[in-house]
Amino acid sequence: MRLKVATAAVMLLASLFAQAGIPYKDSVYEFKQPGGEKLRVHLDGNDYYAEQRTDDGSLIVFDSAKKGFCYARVNATGDDLVSTGVLATNAQKRSLSAGDKKQQGLSPEMRAKKAKEKFEKMNNRSLESARKSAAIAASAPQSLTPITGQVKGLTVIIDFPDVPGTITQAQVNSFLNDVPYTGFGNAQSVRGYYQSVSGGKLDYTNTSTVYYHAKYNKAYYADSSLDSGVRSQELITEALNWLEYTQGFNFASLSVDANKRIRGLNFFYAGGADSAWSKGLWPHMGWLNNQFCADGVCTGYYQISNMGTSLAIGTFSHETGHLIMGWPDLYDYDGSSEGSVASYCIMGFGAVGSQSQFRPVPPNGFFRYLAGWDTVTELNPALNASAPKGRLSHTSGSHSLYRWTNQAKQDEAFYLEAIYKADQNLYQLGSGLAVWHVDPAGNNSDEWHPYVQMEHADGRRDPEYNVNRGDATDLYDGAIYKAFYDTVPNNYASRGTNSRWWSGAGSNFGLANISPAAQTIAFDVVKGDGTPGGDTYTGYLSGTNASAIQPSPYFYYGGGTIKANLAGPASGADFDLKLEQWNGSAWVQVASSTSPTSNEAITYNAAAAYYRITVYSYSGAGNYTLTVTK
Template identity: 30%
Template sequence: MSKLKILFLFIFVFLLQLQLEIYSAPYTGQIIKLRLSNGEVVKVKVWGNEFYQDIESLDGYTLTHDPQTGQLCYADISDDGNEYISTGIKYNDKESLNDKIYSNDPIISQKLKKLRKNIRINKNKIKEKIQNRKKNLHKYFNQPNIQTKFYSYLSGSSLTIAPRPDRYFERIGNYTGLAVLIKFPDEPAVISKNQMQDYFNKIGYNDFGNKGSIREYFRDISSNKLDYVNIVTDYYTAKHPKSYYAQKIGSGAAELITEALNYFIKMNFDFSMLSTFDNGEVIALNILYAGPIQYDLGSDLWPHSSGIPAVYIPGTNKYFSRYQITNIEEEPIIGIVCHENGHLLMGWPDLYDYGGESPGLCNADLMSSGNWNDGGRDPVDTNAFFRHAAGWANVIDLDSSTKGTFYIEANNNSAYRFLNKNKINESFYIENRQKFGRSFTMPGVGLTIWHVDWLGSNDNEQMTPEQHYLVSLEQADGLFHLERNLSCVDEKDFFYDGNKTSFGSNTNPNSNWWDGTPSGLNIESISALSNNMSFQLTDQPQVQSRLNLQVRNIGQNACNSNVFNIELKIINNDQRPIPINSLTVKMWFYSDNNININGCWGGIIYTSSGNYIGNINSFVTSELMTDETKIENDRWANREVTISFNGLEIPGNGGYVQGINLQLYRGQWLTPFDDMCNDYTKIVNNILHENKYIALFENNLLVNEWVSNFEPDINTGIPPYLNTKTPTPNITLTPTFTNTKLITATRTFTFSYTFTSTKTPTFIRTNTATFTKTATYTPTPTKTRTSKITNTFTPTITITNTLVATHTNTIIQIATYTPTSVLSSIKIQYYTSNLNDITNTIYLNLRVINNSNSSIPLKNISVKYWFTSDVNSTDIAENDYSATSSNFYLNPYVTLNINMINQGGQDRVLVIGFKDNSGYLNSDEYAQLQLRIHKNDWANYKQSNDYSFGNANYFIDWQKITGYISGQKVWGNEPENLSTSMITKDNNIYKKDLYVYPNPCSNNAIIKFFLSKQSDININIYDINSKMIKKIYIEKQNSRLGANEIYWDLKNDLNNFIANGIYILQIKIDNEIYTKKIVVLK
């Protein structure tokens, strides 16, 4: 061969290799065997992929390779959270960590007691390690993604067979790959060559529980359009031990593969039957090595797909480069090899999230973690887009002009495509998936809608125009739990009659393109589940708002009466019912005095036809806003009033709740409520109407209503602040310049003056002044303000400056103040991984979310889970995993209060708290906890008896788990019977010695009781809805023997006077609880 030809060929091969990418199958907690450098084989749980792995013991403790001993040891985390540190305590899969804790070695026991389950290093460090691994693996390549090559993507006319997208490789016909079997001097083969031939090629294969061979899998998902077989070699014995190749990160696999190929070339192996690309590269090279994965500190032999420098077959233009490598277990499974051959054969990319921030398509696709379905023995099919790209799917194009009823059969490679004519990389694919064939392990069934953008990546879970998945499953329940990393795919993510029957620009999820523009795809009347489903394509409907809030004034005068009195109505136009406790209504007022709550009554839920469903409870809070804010010329706000609800769901399709009546007053009862007629929420109309000055929220998010032109409708309410409640600059004055200024304001402000001159530099001066009332401005300025001043005040601020008086100067004055503190708030989300009614283990997955504007010390937070013991044996609580969303790992304490209460039929409560050194939970941050409760004898629980148990397999707001800050309940509802006497012993006080007088009371109340010994005293006062309104704490040293008297001014913890009604006084001393009823009549 001439030197010119050799040079040309070298350049050609090099350019081809530039397109190689590294892929691997994901691990999501599967139990696998690892072979350590000392030769030991252990079982572990694995999360991760070729680029990064987290290894755990079978009982959930993180492990790491100890570089000094070569052993797999229990791990702790470095002080900066960036690395795992070996404890030096060897892992043994035959015993749990608890077994080791109670061993005879006190040093080991002390170390292990400090360990926490499921610990992880910082997410940013994981991303960094992934990127470094990508660079180092085959680092002699510059490897952009193989999918960067763009091909023509033709658009088809309506109702014609759609052209195949040429972005990936078409695979129709017969293809032959090579399967190279490798063993090691220290790792013999346990699976024979004949067994591996059957594994790859046999029709009717079912060894080791597999549902077919590799060949059968691809025949099935291609509707017999691809017949893929492999020539299987004899076992080659590697030159070195397995650990030699595993430890050479970035080159070990390439060295092993090259070594094996050169051996078979030397042995004149017949490669003539192998299928190649046009350039001679062998399409499919499968490397299968004997035994478990070799694991040291990482492993170059971790199953993956990538490329090596070209190895040529002499006398031909054929060469090897792209490959996949997998280990051969004692019971081989087909899932991983099917996944890796998806890369080799068709060029499909991974559809999982490398960084672990989301599960990608999780268990719903071969190219995510669906290769592990049924333990990897029955991997699920891939999506319609990939099958279309491979040339297997019969796809019909739709567009916005297409109307009518359409039918689609299940699992037969039929699909509809709706193409974005302006961006050919984007489209929707619609198919019918049912539980048979290669969709038998699909986690749900029904009409399946994929949103495809081949410029995206399933490493991007952000759901923004710039960052989103390559293939997204349109999750019919609208919860987006894949992107939000809440759970995997379930049956509620598919469309069918009985779940969700429409998909369009006005639904959730919607059919808009990623840039937010309407696609024109509007699917209605989706049929019930069947092997031949139907749906209708219609014009975009003229829809009502999904949730509609109406209000009317029922007071005498909207502005200057002594009470603010309104009625509310909420209408649910969505198809699904909406829990009333997920909704809140907010209003905003301006007042120098407190906004006091006289009451919030009524609220009855009806169906759209007026059938009674049930009553609701309403709760009202008032708090001072962070900043005064003015949104319009005559509307101001500095106080926010929130109404929350408790009760049943509002039925869909026009169900409503009406008769919610609210009464507020300001300061004293006779004070005019809105004397200036300038409150932000100023309701004048006495007929129910939509009003943009009162807002409706669902799960703390402002509800977006929509009209037919796809523009947002503002009548759900505009909060009078931006997301951060930051007001615009406050006062701008342009006076004639003098050295003494008199300025009007209302509070103690700090003013920053900026002087600008065309002839001299800018000066910035800061002065502080306290103002007193007057009615004078000197000089009279032109003013624009966005912080309200209801009276005029005269401060005197003397400013010394050197500016020439004839120069033009501008004074900008910015007024700020610090408000009183706002009560911290949390909410609790919950799901369980065990929905079985009869079970020996209660599994809890909790998120404690700080939804206030300030940080909360974790040590002040506690959570209670209420349940029944069912049988008389010891309950044990275990914390499996705890961390904040900022990846700060926690070590909470969990205690079980047993037989101390019998509240609402519940005789157990799990109390979860956090240690003093746990730090803070910042605003919008959450602490995530994974907990278990079980008996010491593993007896069963009946979860339907448990108050806090919920039928939720993804995170939901859950009011039956209660949350507390400094002992005060701020979230959820405790079991009923709270007002019932809970006296268990009478060691400290007697009920007959607990007094409240006067009772009924109008102005104040005296709480009197007698102590037999000094004790810490917790006094909690609840309204009739079991909502804590007041908390009083007396330390032991401040209590006294004999008579104790506590004065209560009838104000709640927000310093607002309470309304008339019945309240429950609860006094807790040590473990004893005493109650008394208080009647307030003013």
């Protein structure tokens, strides 16, 4: 069965796709300097902007004239890092003043500008147009066709005359497709990961080839004087022609989009990257400029990466999120923050940690919903007349979500899911209730209005302030962090954690009494100010012994907690409240509240049955308001 992608889904994939890159955080690689020394290079950034440093924190840049890394400085205008002409070495140790751990690089504003320029060069379109297209396409996720069934990709393995492959085709095939799989320390294969996070709805397999032996030695392709899209695409074209004309590969066997473009096009080459960042054969995802077509299908986007001496599924699975699902990155391209979602999603940093690279964390619930893997129950009664109310619960990994949608802007919503550190979530940072604030008008490089924002329970917003990639106190755990309201405006000035819409308007959505972190988490759905939500009934009792049934004549409840709160006259009357259950032949009182005032409350753990609630005047007359949650 081929990948099912409707026209709207193709729009989403095409528009979000361009927002794709590989994240790096103090990633260390070795580069052979002209004198033969293997320089340790520390890399922070992504495909669009990165800073590189030596062990002692000195900035370095690749100098084409010197054919190696040289120490760098910020130029006089402050808009670029330039070479000093002095080749960098591991031996030099920079003298550090107190608290000075790293040489100062570009300003956050200039980093953002450089990232934007690089993005537009790599994708041949403006960043603004990409984001606008993404917002339009993602504004109606209900129109997308689920990405389910069997999806077939291609992984071509490549070595060189002077660098033979050391990882076998069988090992690559197992890494991609075996279930179960534990090779190279991984907890699963790429296929196993997507089977897990999709609840078995997506079966993504890859055809792995025998080795293609490149025409030239590796140094030809890894030339760091050229951008990564030059010789790498030459190598890719060589390999595809070899597959077609020498191997007779049937490209029509691969899954394609509505434009007959291959979805999962992957390339692995032998050894290390052997290039500077964003140069030569540096791992990246891109668009094949010289389109290759065979058997009625053509190329589009691809990913290419080195194999090294071992394989971890994290980065490959992250890039598959782009290639197959069209999910955007959720980390910040300009490096001014870690992005709001941080390490709590594979499209943030949830696939590049020391442990999560071998067992990536799942996509956030909203992305799983976009792919058709999770169902959603709408909680906003203005949009769902039968919305559940009162005490609810959610189970981690259940592939169901709760949502509260903005009635005035229905592509903006809060999504709720329990996250428990076990199974696929084993390497999440914490356990508890996650609240995702989704708005396609946001973007990943605006940490104060991202596409997907995590409402951090601790209120500190550490990832946004570039303090960390999230921590265990970001989820509502029911111990310290038990409630979620709209009490603080959610805007650029306050930067608060709350349930307000991005416009600053209250959503009238709140959560209270969140239970302790566990596989299943319970919570009360309340109003945005923290007061009980539910159905509200008003009426008037004319005097002593008068009564009214609310709702009339009765209601059916499937089981759980029923809460009834009565507010009657402030003085001169005494109203009571009683809850009755139908036992099959008569109404039987199961709970009551009869204080000497007109303010009464009932909380009852109800079995599935028919019920009715009676407001009764013990004495006096007046108006009343009854709020019922269940």
